[in-house]
Amino acid sequence: MKIPNSAEGRPDWRVRVLVGLYPPVWRHRYATEFAALLEDGGVGVRQVVDVAAAAVRVWARPSRHLHDRTGRMCTTVAVTLCAWTALAAGAVLFAKTTRDGAWYVTGHTDPAAGWYNVYALASATSALAIAVGWLPPVAAVLRTPQCHPGRRRARLLLLAPPVAVSAFLGVAAVLRLITHGTGVGPTAFLVLVGLGLFAGAAFAAGPAAALRHVTPGGAGLRLATVAGAVATAFMAVAVTASVGWSLVAFADRPGLTALTGYGTVMAVTLVVAATSSARGLRAAIARTRGSVDAH
Numbered sequence: 001m002k003i004p005n006s007a008e009g010r011p012d013w014r015v016r017v018l019v020g021l022y023p024p025v026w027r028h029r030y031a032t033e034f035a036a037l038l039e040d041g042g043v044g045v046r047q048v049v050d051v052a053a054a055a056v057r058v059w060a061r062p063s064r065h066l067h068d069r070t071g072r073m074c075t076t077v078a079v080t081l082c083a084w085t086a087l088a089a090g091a092v093l094f095a096k097t098t099r100d101g102a103w104y105v106t107g108h109t110d111p112a113a114g115w116y117n118v119y120a121l122a123s124a125t126s127a128l129a130i131a132v133g134w135l136p137p138v139a140a141v142l143r144t145p146q147c148h149p150g151r152r153r154a155r156l157l158l159l160a161p162p163v164a165v166s167a168f169l170g171v172a173a174v175l176r177l178i179t180h181g182t183g184v185g186p187t188a189f190l191v192l193v194g195l196g197l198f199a200g201a202a203f204a205a206g207p208a209a210a211l212r213h214v215t216p217g218g219a220g221l222r223l224a225t226v227a228g229a230v231a232t233a234f235m236a237v238a239v240t241a242s243v244g245w246s247l248v249a250f251a252d253r254p255g256l257t258a259l260t261g262y263g264t265v266m267a268v269t270l271v272v273a274a275t276s277s278a279r280g281l282r283a284a285i286a287r288t289r290g291s292v293d294a295h
Helices: 013-020 024-041 045-060 069-096 113-142 151-157 160-178 186-213 218-249 256-294
Strands: none
Touching: 013 024, 013 045, 024 045, 069 113, 069 186, 069 218, 069 256, 113 151, 113 186, 113 218, 151 186, 160 186, 218 256
């Protein structure tokens, strides 16, 4: 809904910012009335604190009557993919800067071997779960009828992952040729990291945006929601194992600054993914119970 202007005819940016703290579905229903209330009462420090606290509560525990279950699951699937991609980027960066992804062989005496193998196995399982979960939404988009208004745009957005990955691999191949396979220096490595993060963002943003134009439903959407939660759980195991490996392998020089930064970023991303997954799973369970009751 449209937020009213102030009495002077100019938009009150403070009101717009405060209303913008709330989830989109909440704003769609209450923005006009809430903005008018703020305009009448004025915006001071106390109002800002109260509104911010209330917005956090709405994000954490949204009212059930404001969300349709299909929309909630679509949002969860999109958020989970974006968060998982960020986690996967962190996991790959960890692997490349430690053992370059190499497994410890059976019987290795290194005390950190178990941690690293758990990390590698959990990461691979997480990737498999996210891949299986996204098959139904992708298939739903591809099967969209010609008459659907968002069909063309959604299909174009699905091209983002292969294009992003191909572009990144192409740049990496060029750098390899330039360096004759001897390895890249710190500057080139940082460039690759930046390009990799950009490619990862495009990889996730394309399919996530496609769900805004074509909304799949049924068992496929529930499967994607559950698979996202499973992928998040295994990535949490992988992150924990990677931190454990670092603490054991570099006990004499742990590099706590880098490890703390890595752990903090990964933990915050995991919290976002886990929160969205929990809400999506509740919607999926409610949808399943509703379907059973209807029959």
